[in-house]
Amino acid sequence: MRFVVEGRPLEYVEGDSVAVAMLRNGEQPAHGGTLCLSGDCGNCVAIIDGVAYSRTCQVTTRAGMVIERHPLVGGPSMFRSQPTLVPVGGSFGESQTAADVPRRNSEHVDVSHEHCDVAVIGFGSSGQRAAAESAAVGREVLVLDAGDGNEVVAIYAGPIVIVRSLAGMRHIHAHEVVIATGAAELQPVCEGNTLAGILTPCAASTLRDAGLDLGRVVCVGAEAGTQVGDRAVPSDTVLDGLLVRFNGTTRVESVTVRGPDGIERDHPCDTVIAALGSSPRDVLSRMNAQDRLTVVGSASSAHDLPLCPTSGVVCPCSKTTIEDLDGAWQRGFNEVELLKRATLCGTGTCQGAACVPHLRAFVAQRTGEEALPFTARPAARQITMGEALAGVYLDTWRRTALHDEHLKLGAQMDRFGGWWRPWNYGNHVEEYWAVREAVSIGDVSTLGKMIVTGPDSVELLERLYPTTVADIKPGRSRYVLLLNERGHLIDDGMIVRENETRFVLSFTSGGATNAEMWIRDWIETWNLDVRLMDRTTALGAINVTGPLGGELLRRLGVDEPPKFLQHRHGSVGGVPCHIMRLSFTGEASWELHHPIDRSVELWRQLLSAGADLGIKAHGLQALFGLRLEKGHVIVGMDTELDTTPRRIDHDWAVKTGKPFFLGQDALRRTANLADHRRLLAFSMDGAAPIEGCPIWIGDQVAGHVTTSFTSPVLRQAVMLGWLKRGFIPGEEMPKTVIIDGRVATVSETPFYDKEGARARA
């Protein structure tokens, strides 16, 4: 059976890890450095089947696997290379095919959510004991061991354990996590430690077990038989003394040891076993300091720090040397965390597993104190983008029941307030004129809609809204602001009164969800006897607007369309509707609220009945312009998080004399204070500038444009924008400003139809 290394087919033995298979063929997995073959370090990473940073010691060789080394200088390509799966000179082997390539190499990675009482990470002696003890008291235990193909790559708050397996990513939701990951062997840090031919005791045992000839072997650092990690130091030529350096060009050819007599001696060899002790395998436990996370066994044991290194590469992943650390230290980076940031030591493939003990020893020697290791960040080892994003979904963008109708009309759809909405149907100016001169329909199904009833419904609304509610007569409606306790605007909409205790509330498309939670919270807080039902997604809404809108409704059976700010239930073309006379466009408008399973039927009837009236559907682009000509504010677009009614000139919507409403205290406290920002209207000749454009007074930026529109009817640019200076009471308003290099006049709103005659017609 063969696999491919750098384009050459090589034989392997079934069960070989990729690292062992490469070494069996005289190939180094990477470009040198100590091998642990335990998954702790990054010295064997390579590109396996196009996936870079794969730990070759942790991947079982498969027929046809394609291995490439990382480049000697710089990192591998950010983009997956295409592996060559066709072998040179025949098939890969007896039974395996390219389909056996691990699932993680495909574009799609499955994710599963699993739940358990206790997740035990590591199944050595400590892990086995922890699992047995938990199971004995009846707890559901899940064991996760890298040897079984379950690599834990992260632990998040929850705790949620993220596991990479051949079947995909596993997200383990555990009540408790036990980390029993044992200890990792220390890597030597001295001159020449990037040469090939240096092994930890564990790696040496692994290669011998696989039948590899290691040549002349010497062992430094411990006596034969000494336990290092899970393995005993092999009985090779044990060199008594202190490791000084490794010698050679690309492979180790000898090792220099300072004996007890203080004399340095070179010892020729092909392989050096560095038995320097161990340190806790603590990357996962450094990731999440939660009380439902327990570390047991060697992973929690106190380990002596190694001797402070004096030369060599400390962090093989980032290639950080002792000289680099010294340089950073001298520049004042005198903590473990700061050294990490200054040199990137500990931020590489192994997340500090190899270098953190040496880094701590470096700091300890200079400060006399043992510094704690830094927090480890997920993931503990490199994972593919597919694995990182497995189970991650973007926010859902909702569609109205008329979505397909918009597409049929050629709508350009865009996302607003959590919904797909038509931006225009090809020509927003034609849509605009249909509203101003004939009739148009718009899909406003996205508006928030809520029913409120109950003995305390009036009391609730009086407290919620700054306007008076009790005096709204059944059959009438009123525009309202929704304020928070600080008097800041969080939404706006309409109150529609149906009878003494039943109301329909409307909200902006983007604000509906928050508004519902807001109101429910206050109902609970005030302990009011109220029922509340959100109808946002149950009801569609179509806005019929324009001077011929009334005629259109009459053609569909509405003999007397409601007058301005009135409403009633009725049938429009056989579709049951709640007909509300409002106006956002500045023209006579009726919103038709109806069951969403009748939306398409109603939409088509309106278009059909209005064909000879010049009806067109309008999108948001036209709607935003129409409302801007009327000076209507869009919450969230024209407002900011601290916008008060005064700042947008909406004091008229606030009845400060009411007994109570949310935000009343704040508005009273600040009523006579100087204010320094205000939403104003501007107009100027020419085309509208882009939204967000700065507003200049002299050579100072004084604010920015929030919305702008080139008005077809006024033949000039109209804008709303924030001026954020010069509003000390009594101070004169600026008359002109500079926008987009042009003189703009501070204007009164509405820009168009100042008396509101068209909306009330």
Place this chain on the structure above:
Amino acid sequence: VRVHNTKRFTRVVATVAAIDKLVDELVDKLVNDRVGEERNGLAYVIRLAPDEVLIGGDGFENGTADVDDVHAIVESDCSFSSFLFDHDEFARTIAPCLEWQWNPDAGVGQGLLMQVPIKVHNDRQSQMVMVLCSTASAHELAERLA
């Protein structure tokens, strides 16, 4: 994805006591109907919250209900779409994708499935599991399930 269609329910918001009473009466009626084999289709009583219930199925979706609360809100509602799975298929393919621990013995569960808010109704008699999501998000869930 087995079935994806818009469901029509009667949606009721009322006092907790009134909802308790309504649910008890409906469940009795459904059980009796089934015993008497008077009903061919499925019927659902899905308690969304202490003060809110969805009632669906033949004869239960017309927006009327006898609720012991003069201020109750009773509305016909087609804001949900449904996806139907047999119980074993749901347990094997969908439950592992839920971001909460699904209890096969519970009648109703609510939470996220692939980032889409859903409700799960487990009908033990029919061995069917119905996933409900907002009709406005149904296309998105269908794509993600596929």
